[in-house]
Amino acid sequence: MSDNSLPDEIISEILSPALKVSDDVFSDNSGVSPFSKYSESTSAYLLVCKSWLRVATPLLYSVVILRSKAQAKALGLVLANNKLLGQFIRKLRVEGGYGPPMRTILQSSPHISDLFISFMVYSSDSTDGMCQGLPLVNPTRLILRDERKQLLNKMSSKLTDALATTIPKWDRLVVFDCPYIQESIRADKIARSFAKSQRLHTLYLPKASAVGWAWPELKKCPLRTIHVKKPHEFYEFLPSDPEVQSLLRFPAAAPKAASKAEIPDFAPSLNPSFVPMQSASKEVYEMLCARILYFAMSVEGLMDDSSLRVPKRLPLLLISKTFYRVGLPHYYTHTLLKNTSAVSKFASALSKHPWVAPHVRILNGVADPVWGDAKSALTLASNVSADSALVASVLSQTTALVRVSCHKRSFHREAWDQQLAETTIAWDAFAAMAQCSGGCLREFALKVETRQHASVAPFGKLSALTVLDWNSETVFDDLKSTDPDALSSLEELRITRTSQSFLSALRLMKLDSLRCVALTNTVLAPEKFLMMHGHKLTELDLPYLTVPKLGISIFEMCPNLVFVSFFGYPSSGDPPEADDFYAPQAMPSLTKIVFNMSYWTRNKEHFAGWEEFITNFDDEDSFPNLREIQFKCCTWPTTERDIGKSFWVRWAEMLLERNINLTDKAGKNWRPRLKVA
Incomplete structure (x- = not known):
């Protein structure tokens, strides 16, 4: 870019959003500094070309943030060598003491209008330069930052005394952003200095409870407004003085999220007996209703991410018989089974409406129920064999399953220690699922009850499975019959608990698509498995x-x-x-x-x-x-x-x-x- 390609005014408009520091961020005197985030310095924009350097320099120096001794020392050297740069500084935020360079900085910046000073100064951080430089500026707004448990050391005390002495001499100072909620030695000393000058007309307080101590100290000032940064809570006491009541300004309360969507107020129909799409055929009408319910029930979103919050879908089915009939497949597309009672009800629904079963795509358990597991310490089923048979029956009928997993559970790397409660299914149910949905099932992440003698044959049926979270100590005793092409689509394998026979079975499979493996500390001696398949990972x-x-x-x-x-x-x-x-x-x-x-x-x-x-x-x-x-x-x-x-x-x-x-x-x-x- 040549120097004459754009006018300086246009370049300034382009760079201003990138270099601008909002006043809310600059004046933030809460606990953690908003400038403690580590990112690329905005000064990098000045290195693009000479025209950007020329235009951006005043923008960069208009608001200066100092957060370390090194920054203060560097700025002091720059301002000492180039007096013009100090003329650009309008706002100065100092988050420490930073020693002698602060005198040079304040002396070289005569146009400072907004001054931010922090009392979070430790005894090793000298405030001498700051104390000497304060009389050399004349701001209109003073913003202070302090901790509730104030640091009372020699350096912070010197800064407090210097500020209290200087405030009456600042004849332009009319705005004070106060960090104190209650009276203290430092707060009282600074408040008395403002009362002595009697020029303050705008006061900012952190909470309504701070008005109680601030008003008696500052009521002699010609105050016009007292801004309270947080909404007034019912337990916060306010002085009954009508004068202070008239000065208080509170932020508008954030609008509460509506619990239910607002229903628009439509004008009544001129024809009370009007029926939508009365002239359309029954097939077209039902097809349109089904499409509406598809989106209303978030079918597509739940297919992509089953951890999403499931919307309330049952009321949609109760609108009409047509909505019930065409919406039932969408309702059961994503099914959450919270306990064995939910399994029983779901099995009953499939028995009553068998045509719904092929539409079920996702079955999710939750973190604590047990599906037919007799050994769980969490829930003991009253009839284990009956419950196991019930789950197996459900998984036999739902022949188009894509995902069977634990609700809101991360596959790996995030939830290793959240294994205290797991959804469990019987081995027969797992085998039934593999037999009936193996050609379309892409993800499985449930605990399978341990069986001492089991066949590896079900894994040969899972040809579409891409994600497997195996959590079972089942022992396989027919390893010679392992299909080498089993789990041919598997890409991600997580093993939470296992037996050595399962690892041996995996070694006999090709697993050409395997790319990601996660093992817990209960998986012992995985070397042979990794030597066989590690080169693919x-x-x-x-x-x-x-x-x-x-x-x-x-x-x-x-x-x-x-x-x-x-x-x-x-x-x-x-x-x-x-x-x-x-x-x-x-x-x-x-x-x-x-x-x-x-x-x-x-x-x-x-x-x-x-x-x-x-x-x-x-x-x-x-x-x-x-x-x-x-x-x-x-x-x-x-x-x-x-x-x-x-x-x-x-x-x-x-x-x-x-x-x-x-x-x-x-x-x-x-x-x-x-x-x-």
């Missing part, structure tokens, strides 16, 4: 404590992995060692490693082990294209003090030197901050 999920127990490297058994996830508890065993993740040859395919842990260890020895693992992890030779290591328990610090102490930051910067990003549970990577030389 692109994703692997297993406990990291299993890795040292394997007789061979997982990367030797699975040389084509793109993604590998290790889950477990940091305190449940020894941390991993770098040698356990050795790859005998380079793996250019691997790009991401995940450690899926819900919390972090406080054990010093375990922590030291993880530190050693990160330090000694060999990635350059073994994993040349590894670009991300994710810790699901990682939380990035939000303040300069916490950043300085964070081992996550230390590890992230260590890995960045090897061109690897360390990411948190949301996949957000650390961005190195400016450092003091």
